[in-house]
Amino acid sequence: MKAEKIQQLNPNVSVDCVIFGFDFEQLKVLLIEREGNFEDKSQRLALPGDLIFNSENLLSAAQRVLEELTGLKDIFLKQVGAFGEPDRISKETDKQWLRSIRANPDARVITIAYYSLVQITDYAPQANSFATSANWYDVREIEDLAFDHYSILRQALDQLRMELQSRPVGFNLMPPKFTLGQLQKMYEAILGKSLDKRNFRRKILKLDILAPLEEKQQEVSHKPAQYFMFNEENYNKLRESGFDNFGF
Amino acid sequence: MKAEKIQQLNPNVSVDCVIFGFDFEQLKVLLIEREGNFEDKSQRLALPGDLIFNSENLLSAAQRVLEELTGLKDIFLKQVGAFGEPDRISKETDKQWLRSIRANPDARVITIAYYSLVQITDYAPQANSFATSANWYDVREIEDLAFDHYSILRQALDQLRMELQSRPVGFNLMPPKFTLGQLQKMYEAILGKSLDKRNFRRKILKLDILAPLEEKQQEVSHKPAQYFMFNEENYNKLRESGFDNFGF
DNA sequence: GCAAAAGTGTTAACTGTACACCCATGA
């Protein structure tokens, strides 16, 4: 590191990132595995997060920490909210772990959570810093996490579901070309319920944000599906304005 | 103050409260006026807010601070989010003011904003602490505030509008008995647009959360309106579940 | 009798939802 102005960590404020991905089957979330002895595997897993520097804003801090811990760069993050019960760090294993990495392990910390959606295939997370690994986990299979991260995850998921009903956000999870069946599976994975195929297609197509490609699926053992891509212009327009009624 | 355990202020985390009220005409917000010399009146006005204690959770801190500054007690608050650009305290008048009241006036502060809705008639705000007065201001007339409070206010208002379309939240702003005309005015004040009377009534009544009273308006120089009150049971049910489609 | 807000229905367009069969492909 060059002799830049000293980056001073703020002992009381951290950021945590809830990064969702989709593998055409299930909704996934990116978690880091921490060093140390944890009886329960769930306690070893945590959202990528760390203290902020005094000189950076919250969003940049979240982006920096995300990159440091997982290698993911330039991710669009959206704030979920602030979390910070005084007894947030009540689990003994978490206390021990903090003592091993922090200058001021007993400080009251409030954390600002952010969430994002990425295409899993675009990012190969790589652990750095105090994470021993960074991996995708099926959201449905997570029952607890370190600190209060489980409740942060739940709330981020709630917010994602809400957002999905008013904006075409979820499309971030899709690769550049995709089939309507894949898109529907994404909606189903996020909302946690199955949808009617015909109604889904009609509704999605009416938004006028998809453009069909010439290309079709190949080497699938069923009728090959049409590929689609986004009509970027209309897509962005709709992202800003939102739609009034888009409940499934 | 008794010899309780020492309450230690956290120098880096504050809370701010956006309290909305309705006077049957306009949407109001509760602001405190600060001591000191401010060229611009808008810079004298601020949201009620202050640093948190290390021992209290964020919500309790917001409730405590609100009571200290305005006398309002037991208000249900809802989190808007965290705000905290490093240059949040960029205005010279704000810096000076902080030096006059804070032990550590140059610390980086991030603030967690909360909002609420109250019946103006129920609360007579009384200034305390460093507020010289606490008063209701017409939201439409506010063009700027101290610190970054103006953008916090805008965001709280956006959230209130969104909430209003999915839950019967706004009803908190009404007194125990009210007319449908008054209720409609509240919706119009919050949403900032006028609504069709017949459609409004039909929609609201179908929610089945209002109960007509025997009583009618008196001494009004037009046809007296029926008074209504809430059907508490159905109202609470609907508050929890929300409604799918309630756009105006 | 006039001003002011209350109260009241209908229609047309649109939206949501439920539902079943044939098609193209690889194995």
Add this chain to the structure above:
DNA sequence: TCATGGGTGTACAGTTAACACTTTTGC
């Protein structure tokens, strides 16, 4: 030929949105 997911249309119910006149009261 079978298994798999792709692709398609219709009918009914419910919801939205636009719109105008009569009523009751105080002055």
